[in-house]
Amino acid sequence: MRVVVPFAASDPKTRLSPVLDAEQRHEFSAAMLRDVLEALSERDPEVLADAPVDDVDGIDGVQVTVDDRALTPAVNAVLEVGTPVAVVMADLPLATPEAVARLFEPGADVTLAPGLGGGTNAMVIRHPDFHADYHGASIRDHRAAADRVGATVAEVDSFRLATDVDEPTDLAEVILHGEGHAARWLADEGVEVAVRDGRVGVRQP
Amino acid sequence: MRVVVPFAASDPKTRLSPVLDAEQRHEFSAAMLRDVLEALSERDPEVLADAPVDDVDGIDGVQVTVDDRALTPAVNAVLEVGTPVAVVMADLPLATPEAVARLFEPGADVTLAPGLGGGTNAMVIRHPDFHADYHGASIRDHRAAADRVGATVAEVDSFRLATDVDEPTDLAEVILHGEGHAARWLADEGVEVAVRDGRVGVRQP
Numbered sequence: 418m419r420v421v422v423p424f425a426a427s428d429p430k431t432r433l434s435p436v437l438d439a440e441q442r443h444e445f446s447a448a449m450l451r452d453v454l455e456a457l458s459e460r461d462p463e464v465l466a467d468a469p470v471d472d473v474d475g476i477d478g479v480q481v482t483v484d485d486r487a488l489t490p491a492v493n494a495v496l497e498v499g500t501p502v503a504v505v506m507a508d509l510p511l512a513t514p515e516a517v518a519r520l521f522e523p524g525a526d527v528t529l530a531p532g533l534g535g536g537t538n539a540m541v542i543r544h545p546d547f548h549a550d551y552h553g554a555s556i557r558d559h560r561a562a563a564d565r566v567g568a569t570v571a572e573v574d575s576f577r578l579a580t581d582v583d584e585p586t587d588l589a590e591v592i593l594h595g596e597g598h599a600a601r602w603l604a605d606e607g608v609e610v611a612v613r614d615g616r617v618g619v620r621q622p
Numbered sequence: 623m624r625v626v627v628p629f630a631a632s633d634p635k636t637r638l639s640p641v642l643d644a645e646q647r648h649e650f651s652a653a654m655l656r657d658v659l660e661a662l663s664e665r666d667p668e669v670l671a672d673a674p675v676d677d678v679d680g681i682d683g684v685q686v687t688v689d690d691r692a693l694t695p696a697v698n699a700v701l702e703v704g705t706p707v708a709v710v711m712a713d714l715p716l717a718t719p720e721a722v723a724r725l726f727e728p729g730a731d732v733t734l735a736p737g738l739g740g741g742t743n744a745m746v747i748r749h750p751d752f753h754a755d756y757h758g759a760s761i762r763d764h765r766a767a768a769d770r771v772g773a774t775v776a777e778v779d780s781f782r783l784a785t786d787v788d789e790p791t792d793l794a795e796v797i798l799h800g801e802g803h804a805a806r807w808l809a810d811e812g813v814e815v816a817v818r819d820g821r822v823g824v825r826q827p
Contacts, residue, residue, distance in 0.1 A: 515779075516779055531781060531798075531799065533738070533795070534791070534794065534795075534821065534822040535794060535795075535798050535815065535817070535822040553817040554794075554798060554815055554817055554822055556798060556799075557798060557815075574720075574721055574780050574781050574782050575779050575780070575781055576736060576779050576780055576781045576783075576784040577779050578781075579781040579784070586739070589739065589740060589759075590738070590739075590740075593736070593740050593759060593761060593762060594736065594761075610740065610759055610762075612740070612758040612759055616739065617739040617740040617759055
């Protein structure tokens with residue numbers, strides 16, 4: 418099965434701008450990508466990037482395809498080549514081999530791993546007619562898309578796969594639960610968990 | 623094994639005030655409690671409430687203990703009576719029998735189900751010397767507390783158990799993934815998922 422990791426290489430993670438500058442966001446995104454590729458390492462993952470990734474550390478030997486279109490058409494172009502295909506987002510720094518393995522267990526035509534806030538953080542697609550649609554609350558659209566083509570659906574109940582990193586508060590999850598490159602990068606930068614008024618956020622040096 | 627569900631009956635879920643008034647928060651909390659009790663129904667759960675719950679629907683036949691202390695001393699009082707004990711929070715409206723079953727699978731001295739934002743949404747405690755501490759980023763404190771008494775630790779990787787409801791944005795998760803009383807209550811009130819600027823929130827009628 419092809420295992421594809423879409424990666425936003427150009428101006429990544431802009432919603433982290435309040436706490437990380439452009440260079441930091443670039444480095445942190447690359448660290449998250451490495452965590453995902455390592456979690457998938459037994460499955461020969463390939464990267465689908467929206468810009469060249471020559472300056473991204475630690476992905477030597479990984480096949481990279483550059484497609485500068487938006488996520489949805491880029492993923493659908495992969496699906497049109499043939500199924501089965503797994504699509505695993507690059508911003509899942511809590512992904513582990515154990516969590517990722519659960520994605521491949523169900524025999525359903527479409528297996529979905531929901532992301533926080535309605536996203537779809539990973540899918541395994543075995544049905545030839547299914548199309549991706551990452552706009553909005555995509556988990557709902559993907560359930561409907563599977564239904565439309567008569568595909569059976571399974572969902573993976575994983576906190577590690579649900580945790581994508583978009584907002585500053587998401588960094589707290591990486592510090593509290595991560596053990597990979599992204600967690601170490603945050604520790605090296607001195608980013609720490611801060612609790613205020615019962616809410617968890619992050620604090621910088 | 624005793625299975626205890628701590629429930630905040632007095633002025634619950636104040637951080638939902640921007641979208642739900644006091645009466646609504648009361649009703650919604652009770653709906654979430656029912657979802658948790660139903661997910662646990664094969665394990666004879668009991669409620670540990672901080673105030674009387676005579677006006678809470680749907681919990682007839684469930685044993686209720688009222689302890690008006692804060693969560694940490696109230697839970698520790700239960701642990702002092704004897705272990706093993708399971709503690710499952712009442713604000714987990716995505717809990718299902720399948721998700722809850724995973725909490726009881728590991729044979730570890732302490733099994734933890736992390737919550738979003740560093741909380742501890744459920745634990746199974748088999749070690750007699752372990753004490754709870756729900757202040758701040760409690761998942762970290764609970765790992766340390768287990769370590770201090772030489773207890774083995776397992777963690778359950780579940781999005782459904784990780785999703786507690788504190789903030790208005792958490793309601794979107796209930797609408798997108800819930801199938802129980804809390805999800806139906808929100809639907810009846812006309813609360814819907816709204817997507818704006820790529821972020822998911824809720825919209826009221």
